Amino acid sequence: MFSQPDRAGFMPFAQLPSLVSRLSALGYRCLGPTRENGAIVMRELESPADLPRGLQAEQAPGHYRLTSDPHNRYFAWSNGPQAIKPLSFAPQESLWRVERDEAGSLRFAAVLPAADKQAIIGVRACDLAALALQDAHFLRAGRRDPHYARRREQLFLVAVQCAEPASTCFCASTGDGPTPTAGYDLALAELADGFVAVAGSDKGDAVLKTLSLAPATSRQIEAARQQGAAAAAAQTRRLPGRNLRDALMSRLEHPRWDEVAARCLACGNCTAVCPTCFCHAEIDEPALNGQASRHERIWDSCFGESHGHLHGFNVRPDIRSRYRQWLTHKLATWHDQFGRSGCVGCGRCIAWCPVGIDLTEETAALIEGGQP
Amino acid sequence: MNAPLSLDAGPPHAATVVARIQESPTIFTLQLRLDDAAAQAAYRFAPGQFNMLYLVGVGEVAISIMSDPEDRNGVGHTIRAVGRVTQGLAALQPGDRVGLRGPFGRGWPLQEMGGRDVVLVLGGLGCAPVVSVIHYILRRRERFGRLVIIQGVKHAEDLIWREQYDRWSKLPDTQVLVAADQGAALWPWHVGRVTALFDLASFNPERAAAMMCGPEGMMRVAAEQLLARGLPESSLYLSMERNMQCAVGRCGHCQLGGSFVCRDGPVFSWGQVKALLAHRGY
Numbered sequence: 001m002f003s004q005p006d007r008a009g010f011m012p013f014a015q016l017p018s019l020v021s022r023l024s025a026l027g028y029r030c031l032g033p034t035r036e037n038g039a040i041v042m043r044e045l046e047s048p049a050d051l052p053r054g055l056q057a058e059q060a061p062g063h064y065r066l067t068s069d070p071h072n073r074y075f076a077w078s079n080g081p082q083a084i085k086p087l088s089f090a091p092q093e094s095l096w097r098v099e100r101d102e103a104g105s106l107r108f109a110a111v112l113p114a115a116d117k118q119a120i121i122g123v124r125a126c127d128l129a130a131l132a133l134q135d136a137h138f139l140r141a142g143r144r145d146p147h148y149a150r151r152r153e154q155l156f157l158v159a160v161q162c163a164e165p166a167s168t169c170f171c172a173s174t175g176d177g178p179t180p181t182a183g184y185d186l187a188l189a190e191l192a193d194g195f196v197a198v199a200g201s202d203k204g205d206a207v208l209k210t211l212s213l214a215p216a217t218s219r220q221i222e223a224a225r226q227q228g229a230a231a232a233a234a235q236t237r238r239l240p241g242r243n244l245r246d247a248l249m250s251r252l253e254h255p256r257w258d259e260v261a262a263r264c265l266a267c268g269n270c271t272a273v274c275p276t277c278f279c280h281a282e283i284d285e286p287a288l289n290g291q292a293s294r295h296e297r298i299w300d301s302c303f304g305e306s307h308g309h310l311h312g313f314n315v316r317p318d319i320r321s322r323y324r325q326w327l328t329h330k331l332a333t334w335h336d337q338f339g340r341s342g343c344v345g346c347g348r349c350i351a352w353c354p355v356g357i358d359l360t361e362e363t364a365a366l367i368e369g370g371q372p
Numbered sequence: 373m374n375a376p377l378s379l380d381a382g383p384p385h386a387a388t389v390v391a392r393i394q395e396s397p398t399i400f401t402l403q404l405r406l407d408d409a410a411a412q413a414a415y416r417f418a419p420g421q422f423n424m425l426y427l428v429g430v431g432e433v434a435i436s437i438m439s440d441p442e443d444r445n446g447v448g449h450t451i452r453a454v455g456r457v458t459q460g461l462a463a464l465q466p467g468d469r470v471g472l473r474g475p476f477g478r479g480w481p482l483q484e485m486g487g488r489d490v491v492l493v494l495g496g497l498g499c500a501p502v503v504s505v506i507h508y509i510l511r512r513r514e515r516f517g518r519l520v521i522i523q524g525v526k527h528a529e530d531l532i533w534r535e536q537y538d539r540w541s542k543l544p545d546t547q548v549l550v551a552a553d554q555g556a557a558l559w560p561w562h563v564g565r566v567t568a569l570f571d572l573a574s575f576n577p578e579r580a581a582a583m584m585c586g587p588e589g590m591m592r593v594a595a596e597q598l599l600a601r602g603l604p605e606s607s608l609y610l611s612m613e614r615n616m617q618c619a620v621g622r623c624g625h626c627q628l629g630g631s632f633v634c635r636d637g638p639v640f641s642w643g644q645v646k647a648l649l650a651h652r653g654y
Contacts, residue, residue: 096383098428098471105407106428106469108383143620249629252651279624282617286429293429295383297623307625310615311454321653329627336630 001161001180001187001198005221009213012194016074017048019158019186020121022210024048028119028156031087033077038066040080042087042120051121059166059347061356069164075122075190078166081352083127083275084120088152089134092298095147095282099292111294113147119156123184125177126169126346128159130275132183136338137278147297156203159184163227165235168347170360173238176344179228189224196224237350237360239331240367242341247367248332252324256365261320263355268301270349270357271326276334276342279307302326331363384426384471385411389464390446396532398453399497400462401438404472405446417441419504420479420611420639424619425449425461426471433457434616434634436500437475440507447472450500476619477638480505480583480609489517489575491603493594495524495566495586497532501611501638502585506540517580519546520573524566524590528556547574566590570597577602583639585611588649595642608642628654 002008011019020030032051034043040057056069057077069076094111101107138148162169162178171177180187185204188195196216199205216224241247271277281300286293300307303322308315316322334342343359350358391403404425406412417423417437426432433455439448453462464470482505490509494502509516521540525531531550538560541548549572555563562569582598584591591610598608614626614633621635629648631637648654 098383098426100428100469104467104469106386106471108386108471110383138622140621143622145622249647252654278622280618280622281625282432282623284429284431290429295426295432297618300624302624306615308615310613311452311458315614316653318653324653325627333627333630 001159001184001189001200002221002225004198005216005218008196008198008216008221009208009211010194010216010220011188011197011211011213013074015211015213016051016195019207019211020045020048020051022207023119023156026117026207028117030119030121032121033075033080035066039064040066040077041082042080042084042122045121056164057166059168059351061168061350061358062353063356064351071192073163073190075160075162075188076164078162078164078169079124079126079346079348081273081348083130083346083348084123084155084157085130085134085275087118087120087155088131089138089148089278089280089299090151092296093147094294094296097292097294110146113150115150115154117154117156119158121158123157123159123180124162124346125159125180126171126344127275128157128180128183129171129174129176129344130346131157133276133338133340133342133344134278156207157184157186159187159200161187161189161224161228162231163190165231166347166351167236168350169235169345170237170239170347171345172232172235174341174343174345175242178231178235179225189227191220191223191227196220237347237358239341239343239345239360240364243335244341244363244367245332245335248328248363251366252328254366256362257320257324260323260357260362261318263357264303264319264323265355266303266319266322267354268303269352269354270359271301271303272299273348273352274330275344275346275348276330277301281306302329327359327362330359382473384424384432384473387447387470387472389466389468389470392464392466395450396497396530399450399532400453401448401450402461402464402470403439403446403448404470406472407469412446413444415447417447417475418479419482419508420501421475421477422616422619422638423447423449423472423474424476424616425457426473427457427460428469428471430460431457432471432617433461434476434619436504436611436638438500438504438507440504440511450503452497474619477634478636480611480639482508485581486515487517487579488607489520489580491520491522491573491575491580491582491598493522493582493584493586493591493598495584495590495594497525497530499523499585502583503533505583510540510543517545518575519543520575521546521548522566522569522573522594523548523550524569524586525550525552527554528552528559547572549573567593567597570594570601573601577604581607581609583609583611592649595646605643605646606641609639610642610645611638612640612645613638
């Protein structure tokens with residue numbers, strides 16, 4: 001976000017509500033970080049001054065607690081359980097419906113979502129990287145998913161640089177953070193008295209211009225840059241490389257898979273919080289009279305028994321094969337599909353795993369322990 | 373192959389059951405015709421591709437296409453009643469309506485097989501993707517070399533279309549080899565493992581191509597047998613089965629390594645999948 005320092009503005013804290021008001025005036029429903037059930041979630045802001053200050057997210061394997069930030073910053077929390085995935089890839093939605101008329105003929109009709117314009121304030125660099133991967137999957141050339149596309153087109157993304165990574169964060173090792181580099185409309189870096197603000201798109205630029213910000217000084221930009229470098233340096237977790245495809249695919253019978261399977265509950269939390277997981281089931285919701293039905297899609301998990309179900313047998317009958325499917329898809333075969341790993345280093349799967357299984361630790365055990 | 377009709381990812385098209393044939397106690401064939409006459413006329417597919425059939429209020433299921441690609445009167449599907457949707461489909465009668473979208477995936481590379489000996493390996497019940505190829509070749513017999521059909525079943529009574537096998541075995545340049553793990557009275561073929569049949573198969577490995585479908589363990593053994601007889605790996609193809617829900621490479625269930633079986637398959641060359649087939653649960 002610092003590639004064109006001469007175009008960066010400085011937004012004092014007092015002006016943050018005017019950014020929200022401006023986006024509202026442009027017709028955006030504004031979502032921002034909100035404290036809910038002990039975690040940061042993205043919810044509609046009731047007023048421009050609604051953004052919470054002074055929250056930090058303390059995270060560790062199987063652990064997430066909101067604590068207070070001694071510096072009373074707006075964005076000192078690293079992330080919450082959900083990225084922005086639910087806003088573009090809905091957890092459940094109708095794809096089409098069918099009705100049977102009196103003559104027995106069937107009438108099918110597509111159902112498309114009524115997508116609102118939504119502005120999201122507080123998008124992390126890892127979330128932007130994940131969104132780019134979801135785009136690659138759902139907006140593949142020649143096979144655009146109309147439901148995803150409709151929501152995606154309506155998003156206005158205000159990214160923020162991470163200054164306080166959690167212990168579970170490892171975006172520096174995947175190359176996806178902590179400073180946003182692409183995919184945002186606006187990006188902010190929070191300093192002691194305000195934000196360095198840059199635009200990343202034409203619509204972001206248009207909004208930024210209406211705020212009439214003073215240019216950011218070179219000292220402010222340098223402070224933000226250093227803050228990003230310090231946040232990267234502070235990360236303690238890492239993956240042992242950006243392309244682990246061959247290393248993992250040559251270890252499909254490694255004893256570590258049995259070892260992790262003994263701990264894994266196959267609950268699917270990791271897939272629910274992962275910002276890149278795209279699996280979904282298709283189900284029918286029939287009307288009670290039996291003459292109509294809605295065909296829906298709903299988030300699914302490769303840890304569920306039904307994911308590999310085939311008549312008469314299950315392709316992945318045990319937790320060992322399901323964990324292996326998840327990890328090797330995310331870190332290995334994702335390269336075949338999308339030209340990079342499917343992990344953006346957000347660490348959510350580590351924090352939200354009820355038994356604290358750590359993807360970086362499992363990967364290291366598989367790879368650095370040598371080939372059995 | 374002609375460009376497929378664009379009735380794939382969106383809602384299904386309404387189709388009517390024009391014929392229903394009970395092939396065995398659990399296997400039946402539905403001949404479907406799209407209600408929209410223009411859509412039916414424009415519908416094209418390649419053997420080995422599949423459709424998603426939809427039963428109102430129940431759901432969709434991926435079914436391989438059995439009929440001949442030049443038959444414009446309808447589209448045939450041979451189905452085993454094993455799950456919620458297929459058991460519902462089994463109850464349909466001529467005149468009943470279903471939804472249909474497709475065709476999906478890649479079919480058999482039949483263009484590459486012109487003039488070559490063709491070995492077809494079928495395992496288990498039905499094996500529609502390969503049976504459709506047998507029909508396809510027999511209707512265009514002059515385009516292909518020898519035809520060797522190798523079929524394995526568990527029980528003798530599992531072999532459906534038994535008269536067809538009798539008829540095929542009498543055709544020139546055609547060899548039919550069938551084995552049942554457990555035989556029965558009047559079973560004219562081999563009793564024992566299907567692998568014992570490969571020694572009897574007569575084909576020229578240098579100019580042959582093979583297509584397989586059935587249980588993965590059987591296909592692995594069949595591949596070993598064929599490769600050991602000199603068939604080049606690049607001439608060996610198989611049809612894979614996985615859980616398919618969206619059929620357009622989106623829902624994620626059918627992934628096999630980096631491939632989406634619905635989109636990149638279901639027909640693969642042996643080299644594309646052999647490494648993963650060696651791992652149980654992958």
